[in-house]
Amino acid sequence: MSERCGLVAIVGAPNAGKSTLVNALVGQKVAIVSPKAQTTRTRLMGVAIEGEAQIMLVDTPGIFEPRRRLDRAMVQAAWGGATDADLIALIVDAKAGLGPKVMSIVEGLKSRPEPKLLVLNKVDVAAKDKLLVHAQRLTKALPFEAVFMVSATTGDGVADLKRALAQRVPEGPWHFPEDQVSDITDRMLAAEVTREQLYLQLHAELPYASAVETEQYKERTDGSVEIHQQILVARPTQRAIVLGKGGAQIKAIGERARKEIADQLGRKVHLYLHVKVKPDWDEDRGLYRDIGLEWVE
Numbered sequence: 001m002s003e004r005c006g007l008v009a010i011v012g013a014p015n016a017g018k019s020t021l022v023n024a025l026v027g028q029k030v031a032i033v034s035p036k037a038q039t040t041r042t043r044l045m046g047v048a049i050e051g052e053a054q055i056m057l058v059d060t061p062g063i064f065e066p067r068r069r070l071d072r073a074m075v076q077a078a079w080g081g082a083t084d085a086d087l088i089a090l091i092v093d094a095k096a097g098l099g100p101k102v103m104s105i106v107e108g109l110k111s112r113p114e115p116k117l118l119v120l121n122k123v124d125v126a127a128k129d130k131l132l133v134h135a136q137r138l139t140k141a142l143p144f145e146a147v148f149m150v151s152a153t154t155g156d157g158v159a160d161l162k163r164a165l166a167q168r169v170p171e172g173p174w175h176f177p178e179d180q181v182s183d184i185t186d187r188m189l190a191a192e193v194t195r196e197q198l199y200l201q202l203h204a205e206l207p208y209a210s211a212v213e214t215e216q217y218k219e220r221t222d223g224s225v226e227i228h229q230q231i232l233v234a235r236p237t238q239r240a241i242v243l244g245k246g247g248a249q250i251k252a253i254g255e256r257a258r259k260e261i262a263d264q265l266g267r268k269v270h271l272y273l274h275v276k277v278k279p280d281w282d283e284d285r286g287l288y289r290d291i292g293l294e295w296v297e
Contacts, residue, residue, distance in 0.1 A: 004053040006169025012091035013101035021152035053166035094126035124151040224268035
């Protein structure tokens, strides 16, 4: 068998479970996952291997109605992620059903020439009688090559989907070494992990008005890494939330983030966090470059 390699764009409404699915296909964590919608901001890519095929997964930010500049940049990255694709996989939250967000993405996909697969996700928690109804309605709106019913959380149906993706990517040499699972830099990964902890630990208290910047990333002579990060928030009240009483909250965020970064990098990590109030942080061009987004006017 000859080698195959191709790019699969993972598209879908916020909270459809795209990042969880990418992680399940790769077989390890490469994308940040949180119960909050819109946590993926950049074209995080996971690399999955199935037999002789290397599948490059572009995990696009949830496509939604953009209001702020950051939203517009995220949407541009999402559609940009789908431009060079060999295949598009539309991920739909089968439990939430087909709202206007899903249908507007379907409309946006109609003009795209790439073959498309429909993936109904979260089937473990969805009403079984609705699955077929959703599938029929979507395939009527758009001619999908195939429909898959999966649960990214339990792994149900993921192997079948992975085989189907492997069969459909074109013949060609692999783009990445066998042991590389993502194109994200260690510096960006460290910022993503800390941002994930902010979401997981603060939930509704901290809206999307936060970003994490890796200011310094230094290799120490003993093989460990020293990382200095700044958490940017828009208001002093948000800074107080992140710090917590007597600094307890930021300590907890830092401890978990440090442990996860160390696990991901396979080395000891010294993590230093500080919180800065910057009212218009999402208007900073440099920050966009750091988190891998294009600046949009």
